[in-house]
Amino acid sequence: MPRVFRKQVFVCTTEGEGKCATKGSLEVFQKFRDEVKARNLTDIIVTRVGCTGQHATGPTVIVHPDGLWYQRVTPTDVAEIIEQHLVGGRPVARLINPEMQVKG
Ligand code: FES
Numbered sequence: 001m002p003r004v005f006r007k008q009v010f011v012c013t014t015e016g017e018g019k020c021a022t023k024g025s026l027e028v029f030q031k032f033r034d035e036v037k038a039r040n041l042t043d044i045i046v047t048r049v050g051c052t053g054q055h056a057t058g059p060t061v062i063v064h065p066d067g068l069w070y071q072r073v074t075p076t077d078v079a080e081i082i083e084q085h086l087v088g089g090r091p092v093a094r095l096i097n098p099e100m101q102v103k104g
Contacts, residue, residue, distance in 0.1 A: 003045075004043070005043055005044060005045045006043040006044065007043070007044045007045075007063060007064070007065075007066070007086050008044075008045050008046075008047065008063070008064045008065075009032055009036075009044065009045070009046045009047070009061060009062070009063055009086070010047055010048075010049040010061065010062040010063075010064070011025055011028055011029040011032060011046065011047070011048055011049065011059070011060075011061050011073075012025055012048075012049050012050070012051060012052055012054075012055070012058060012059060012060040012061070012062075013025050013026055013029055013048040013049070014050050014051040014055070018055055018056075019051065019055045019058070020051075020055050020058035020059040020060055023055070023058050023059050024059060024074060024075070025058060025059035025060075025073075027075045028059050028061065028073050028074065028075055028077075028078060029046065029048055031075040031078040032046040032061075032078050032082070033046050035078055035079060035082050036082065039082065041082070041086070041087070044082075044086055049062070052069075054069065054071065054097060054099075054100060057071035057072055057097055057099075058071065058072070059071075059072065059073045059074075060073070060097070061073045061081070063081075063085065063086070063091075065104075066085075066091070067101065067102025067103065067104065068085075068091055068096065068102075069096070069097040069100035069101075069102075070092070070095040070096060070097060071095060071096070071097035072095065073095060077092070077095060080092055081095070
């Protein structure tokens with residue numbers, strides 16, 4: 001039986017000068033993991049991802065299947081993204097990367 005998820009959250013955790021990990025993305029990743037588990041959101045999976053070329057505005061977080069890219073995400077933004085977007089269906093406008101869009 002496959003596990004079926006409603007949302008997948010990708011957090012860029014690439015290390016190196018100017019990369020997302022040096023801007024705190026490992027803490028963002030862990031916060032997403034902790035919050036999703038604490039809220040028992042079993043239909044949401046959080047995974048690490050490599051560089052997406054957007055570290056100038058990192059940490060970068062991508063939400064699928066919405067094709068939505070967030071920029072400059074901090075651990076304090078995580079609860080808002082979860083509550084407003086992943087649960088409530090309304091993306092957090094102030095964090096959206098306007099340079100990156102995926103349209104199905
Ligand atoms: S290191 Fe995160 S987008 Fe490049």
